[in-house]
Amino acid sequence: MWEWSEAAGCAPVLIQAPVVGIIYALFLHTVIAGHTNNLLTEAVFGVPLGSSLISSIGGGSLTLSAVAVFGVVTLLIAAVAEVTRRLLRPEPSASASTPGGERTLRWIGLLQFGTAAAAVFVPLAAGLYLLVTVAWTLAQRLILRRKFPTEPSAGQA
Template structure:
């Protein structure tokens, strides 16, 4: 953890001539982008895996119809199909799970007031008039919604709202194209899974949960969340173009 802190602090020193008192905030944004760039190959691997699994859905649907009365034979046939096509059922999930440790370390770094028993100096810096260690309720108490610090949060909320709306529309369109929103099941026959219709209705709105995170975490952590969420939205728009047939998850940090 202290290694991450030192790297961000050194980066802030390099950026200080350009960003002055907001150099630490700029360092958090840049450092988050660098980490996301390093794990981008994992995201590409996840996208390839999801596209491969999506391409098999029509054939899996046919197997479901063929073995509707024999669940054990259906399971065996699906496994044989995956093995024949050399597609892992987890190929779209595992790379994403491998990203979690790096993201957890970054978030914890920017949300912790102490590191190794010492004060987290990153949180003593500011973004314009808003302390990186402060929270939204602190900004509201010190000047209100349109106060110096409150305006900084309004800007971040606007960015997150725009990204969440973009994700919402993409997720709705992708799920509709894949048939996941149909109660009768789409090409993949997913409508037969109990509770999937309810999940399909809720999933597009998950992108807006970032607004709640932004409101309760320190500003340093909020900068990480905004940067990572925006990166995810752009990345998934590139990796999952419209009509690719791969069912996306909401883009989050």
């Protein structure tokens, strides 16, 4: 039977979705509330915060610094996802009631890399936000796991 605790990991994503949407919108509009959007004038190593890798490729404005910055952000997000997958992977259940078992866990572990894929499409500012968020979430989960360790089930003891 499905339990709410199985979906607990989705709550942070659902809560952050509006924030990412607002950040995304902030870097798409040149005018906000009748004023020039000064956020679009800021850059990281010469790459505007409002540009995305896909828009740079499509617009023909891709530079070596843009490839480097987007590459580093995307690779760091993927690295944090891999560390999260390895360190916080749930143990497979020996119970027959677990549909899919080990194969399901493998696919769920790959879902974390979706954030790295999303970073290619969103403005650099949103990609940086995603990087900070996944790193913060990993650190928080490791601290909480150390402070409140999971108890082994009766079958594992």
